[in-house]
Amino acid sequence: MGKNLIITIGRQYGSGGAEIGKKLGKKLGLDVYDKEILKMTSDESGIRESYFHLADERAGNRLLYKIVQSLIPENSAPSLGSDLVSADNLFRFQSSVIRRLAQEESCIIIGRCADYVLAGTENLVRVFIYSDMEARIERIKAKGYYADEEVPKNIRRMDRERRDYHRYYTGKDWEALDNYDLIINSAKIGVDGCVECIVDYLKTRGLIGR
Numbered sequence: 001m002g003k004n005l006i007i008t009i010g011r012q013y014g015s016g017g018a019e020i021g022k023k024l025g026k027k028l029g030l031d032v033y034d035k036e037i038l039k040m041t042s043d044e045s046g047i048r049e050s051y052f053h054l055a056d057e058r059a060g061n062r063l064l065y066k067i068v069q070s071l072i073p074e075n076s077a078p079s080l081g082s083d084l085v086s087a088d089n090l091f092r093f094q095s096s097v098i099r100r101l102a103q104e105e106s107c108i109i110i111g112r113c114a115d116y117v118l119a120g121t122e123n124l125v126r127v128f129i130y131s132d133m134e135a136r137i138e139r140i141k142a143k144g145y146y147a148d149e150e151v152p153k154n155i156r157r158m159d160r161e162r163r164d165y166h167r168y169y170t171g172k173d174w175e176a177l178d179n180y181d182l183i184i185n186s187a188k189i190g191v192d193g194c195v196e197c198i199v200d201y202l203k204t205r206g207l208i209g210r
Contacts, residue, residue: 005030005202006102006108006109006118007109008125009109011111011129012129014135014139014155015131015186018111020129020186023192027195030107031063031105031107032110035110067097067104070100091113094117095113098112111162125198126181127198128182130183130184135186163175182197184197
């Protein structure tokens with residue numbers, strides 16, 4: 001194939017998108033980089049502290065650690081001095097990491113506007129996972145993050161935060177159809193069904209073998 005296969009996964013909160021991405025990674029033998037790994041915190045120590053913990057992550061993240069380490073401010077920055085831990089600079093830093101990952105290997109990237117950051121990349125497949133509200137409520141309830149009666153409100157809040165984040169950095173509507181190549185309702189076919197659907201799509205496009 002020559003070029004790396006890059007799959008980005010955008011997802012509504014509670015749709016199971018992160019789980020789908022991880023299962024897809026196992027099935028295809030690809031490293032999966034989720035928002036928790038790529039999110040550089042903007043606390044006092046900012047990027048500097050964030051990259052240290054990557055050294056202790058699973059073996060599949062050695063490439064990520066190497067890339068992040070090469071981008072720390074004293075090396076080659078997309079930093080702007082005192083602006084180092086501003087939200088805008090952290091986004092630029094994350095975007096640099098995402099682009100380097102895509103250059104180095106085939107992989108799956110969850111969230112972080114990766115569909116926008118990598119726009120125009122050859123063999124890029126942009127997936128969006130959504131779900132019926134009832135199914136999302138049940139999924140989040142099962143995780144025990146919030147009191148049951150607080151779940152719907154928090155789902156709406158998280159969706160709003162993702163929508164606002166995407167619009168701020170990309171100027172585009174997070175849920176607009178033309179941002180994605182494949183859009184799936186996980187409530188209808190479940191996590192495993194979504195994985196199979198994505199695999200079938202990749203086969204149909206000739207991006208993986210049948």
